Amino acid sequence: GAVVSQHPSRVICKSGTSVKIECRSLDFQATTMFWYRQFPKQSLMLMATSNEGSKATYEQGVEKDKFLINHASLTLSTLTVTSAHPEDSSFYICSARTYSGEATDTQYFGPGTRLTVL
Amino acid sequence: AQSVTQPDIHITVSEGASLELRCNYSYGATPYLFWYVQSPGQGLQLLLKYFSGDTLVQGIKGFEAEFKRSQSSFNLRKPSVHWSDAAEYFCAVGPPGGGNKLTFGTGTQLKVEL
Numbered sequence: 001g002a003v004v005s006q007h008p009s010r011v012i013c014k015s016g017t018s019v020k021i022e023c024r025s026l027d028f029q030a031t032t033m034f035w036y037r038q039f040p041k042q043s044l045m046l047m048a049t050s051n052e053g054s055k056a057t058y059e060q061g062v063e064k065d066k067f068l069i070n071h072a073s074l075t076l077s078t079l080t081v082t083s084a085h086p087e088d089s090s091f092y093i094c095s096a097r098t099y100s101g102e103a104t105d106t107q108y109f110g111p112g113t114r115l116t117v118l
Numbered sequence: 119a120q121s122v123t124q125p126d127i128h129i130t131v132s133e134g135a136s137l138e139l140r141c142n143y144s145y146g147a148t149p150y151l152f153w154y155v156q157s158p159g160q161g162l163q164l165l166l167k168y169f170s171g172d173t174l175v176q177g178i179k180g181f182e183a184e185f186k187r188s189q190s191s192f193n194l195r196k197p198s199v200h201w202s203d204a205a206e207y208f209c210a211v212g213p214p215g216g217g218n219k220l221t222f223g224t225g226t227q228l229k230v231e232l
Contacts, residue, residue: 004161006161034219034220041227042224042225043208043222043223043224043225044162044208044222046219046220049219091159093161093162095162105150105169105212106152106164106167107152107164107212107220108164109154109161109162109163109164110161111160111161112159112160112161114159
């Protein structure tokens with residue numbers, strides 16, 4: 001149980017285009033999903049917290065107009081990188097939070113999406 | 119502000135040897151504690167977690183971790199390492215009462231020599 005998928009796993013795009021990444025919780029409902037960015041050989045940096053049916057909460061320094069997050073259902077959140085530039089190239093990882101009591105409060109991570117902007 | 123320190127950036131052990139990965143945290147109260155493992159180009163897999171109760175926690179793949187409140191530590195251990203354990207290991211903390219906004223350590227890269 002607690003499987004999270006991401007699609008696509010890898011994407012290459014031209015500078016100036018937009019890219020959408022999907023994050024799905026496959027066997028549970030997630031009221032909260034998180035989007036992280038990971039630079040090579042570094043830790044995960046939280047970008048935003050996505051709550052179903054409401055606006056995402058962005059971390060300081062993350063451009064909300066560049067990284068659009070939609071959490072339209074309890075099993076799907078999307079991250080759209082708008083007008084992508086080479087500096088947006090990175091590994092993007094989502095997670096989904098389970099919660100049915102304190103002991104179950106855990107984030108499960110997707111396999112990540114490698115974005116390369118040419 | 120909360121922080122997580124993983125003092126060892128790289129660790130190399132021989133297959134079959136024991137392993138201990140260190141994790142220290144700074145938090146106002148006892149946080150939720152997690153260990154995740156990441157293989158190259160992959161997402162993170164949860165190894166184990168501590169919320170409360172028994173301070174020795176058993177996880178998957180033969181890993182265990184011990185919470186020591188007095189030392190603000192949550193070290194990960196494995197009695198006998200397998201070559202397939204080579205990966206990046208991340209310690210993370212979350213606020214007590216809710217797993218929101220995990221704070222991750224910088225990770226420890228484990229290399230296993232055959």
